[in-house]
Amino acid sequence: MPSPNSPTPSLVTSPESDLALCARSVDVYYGNRQVLEEVSLDVYPGQVTAIIGPSGCGKSTFIKALNRIGELESNMRVKGEIQFFGQNIYSQRVNLNQLRRQIGMVFQKPNPFPTSIYDNVAYGVRVFSRPSRAVLDDVVESALSDAALWNEVKDSLKKSALSLSGGQQQRLCIARALAVKPRVLLMDEPCSALDPIATLKIEELIRSLQQELTIVIVTHNMQQAARISDYTAFFSTDESQVGRLIELGSTAKIFGSATHSRTRDYIEGRFG
């Protein structure tokens, strides 16, 4: 089990601009229905933060608020403040395209574009600039290498992305997200549609990416959270159907000696 060197979050008093993401009293609504209440959560740079919790506790909703993709998907509204390295992402002056470029996202189901493998990875780069072929080739190769896919596809870059297996498609989506050099990568249950071997590869990938990237991963698989994360946040809900953050701590602490009885109950499989 990983044991990060950083102090336990509850004792941390780092300035907010040092945090990769910092949520303060975040409430989320779908229309008039509240789904998250008073979530205050810190995401430490260069660490993997896992979000676990029972179905319907709002963990996916929460990370969709972090790159503001949720408001595109539905009538989602966010109250409170979320800072990305000290900048309020819900400020009116924020350029959503710049924001989402810096906070990348990998979705639950692999969603490659129905174009070639090369064009999939190059897409995000081409959105922002017109690089020369040579530069683009380098970006594509390094993104695919970072996503541990290069050796499998280097001879078939022109082939359709849809010809890849599910696990390869998901790694392609990771490569596509990495190609624009984000500072934070959000992953919304990236392995839930994959078989155990493909899952293992993604988990290894997450550990290797952590050097230069901050990762927030939502997972319904507690073993996965224990294997790959440095910090774990436990979300839960009660009869009111409004999700709350119950506890955030180092993964070792959450899985070893959680403060809250509800966290312990969930981790020991007594509910949820």
Added chain:
Amino acid sequence: MTLFDRQLTKPLPLGRTLFSYGMNAIAALSTALALLALLSILFEIFRQGLPGLKWEVFTSLPAPAGETGVPSGFGNAIQGTVLMVAIAALLSVPFGILTAIYLSEVGKTSATATIVRFVMSILSAVPSIVVGVFAYAVIVLATLFNYKGFSALAGAFALAVIMLPIVVLSTEEALKLVPQQQRFASAALGANSIQTTFKVVLASALPSITTGVLLAIARVSGETAPLLFTALFSQSWIENILNPTPSLSVMIYNYSGSPFPEQIQLAWTASVVLLGMVLLTNLLSRLITRKR
């Protein structure tokens, strides 16, 4: 033999068996009737039209009535149909696709989009002769570039009005079929909505959009009523799109009622050619869809 084995081989009650056979027979009969209508039309057109199908019909003008022994054909009408359908497509396809993009990607369920969608479905139900009268009033009676009167442009305009709702509605359907997940993937990479629409959504939907456009083209190629009021007819080659222009459909309409047997023959042959053009367009659209 156990009870279970016997259950597997036991036939259904007689009533259910007969009902099943009866329904199958009715379904087969209805299919045959529907096919009969199509096949008898095709058979008659080919029986009457094929004997007149020679190379000269594509390259000559219609011979003056009553004259025999000279090459006679409808090259000008083929020219006119292709020209007017092409202009109509140039007018309606860009507007149609952009309208569909508005409906599917921007307006969605807003009041404006709902109204536009409603207007489009009404427009697609307007009888084509009404569209012809409309084009007559708007284009034929107006003076354009010092020309006034029947013209290929007026005919193309009428055809474009008929094509527009078909293109809009089929393109909107094609855009809606693109999975939402691809739009989110594009947005999550920092693309704005214009980039997402043109680079991802439109690219994915292109084969089905092309199919819709080709079907719209096939549909208007045979329109007669709107052209009667707008393009009229002519016995000569096309020199100017602002002059009266012949078309296959109007030619068939004019010549089929003629007292001269060679003109009636020409109408049958033109039917074969028109049918062939429409069939080819349909086949092409099927090919594009299958390639996906």
